[in-house]
Amino acid sequence: MGTGAHIGALRIELGRRYRFAASHRLHSTQLSDAENGRLYGKCNNPHGHGHNYVVEISLSGDVDPATGMIANLADLDGFVEREILEAFDHRSLNEEVPAFRDKVPTTENLCVEIFQRLKSFSPARLERVRVEETTNNSFEYTADNLTDPTGVAVNSEGNTL
């Protein structure tokens, strides 16, 4: 719920899309090489591969009557640039993002990592992070998960992964 929101009131969310290109390799240190090969298939190829990722974020909050905005776009774009694009764009997620030293950089885990990096944005509240790994695969992580002890990601149909 946005600040001061109540049931029946109109609720506005701002959506913004960003793009970055990065490489990754899906490989779990908890599995044997044979199991990794079976599970991840070509995504386990030793030298990795890349995607053009699209990150779509949604923010809720009050529309400031002076600006007509939930969040100043220049502030939001600068924040995402620093927190996400500089850290991920044209990089290897496995080698250059500390969170993926011990965690497989699936797009499920990437959604959670992006959410954690962006959730401190103020004054709007981060509601949702949706990441398209390709035009056919997308993954979502919502603020609802913050109160969910399993912290599960959901796919674009809203099903638990």
Place this chain on the structure above:
Amino acid sequence: MILLTRKVEFSASHRYNNPDLSPEENRRIFGKCNNPHGHGHNYTLEVTVAGEPDPVTGMVLDLSELKKILEREVMQRMDHRHLNYEVPELAGQIPTCENVAKVIWQLLEPKITQGRLHRVRLYESPDLFADCYRNGAKEART
């Protein structure tokens, strides 16, 4: 419950300027969106209606009826118009994506009598959009 979505596109111009702020403040806050003669976008509007299919027609509402409502309420008001000067419902508001989506919601909600308006999503560009819902009626995942 079924969610039904219809999409329409319109083109309009706008300018961000708050007369209560100095020219310098307007420039700082709104950047090039403050350029004096305005600029324009191809907007894409997605209107989602929630309801149960009628057992006789199989429809939540007649799409041709929704098309007429969108033509009358949105297209005739906003298509090829200047949002600051030609849309009275936006008078006194900065015509941001957030405010335009809210005005579209307010125009459409009373006109949709079969099913109920669930979501208005307005894209100003493929990378910037605003969603409008009523609290308590929101499906978080789209």
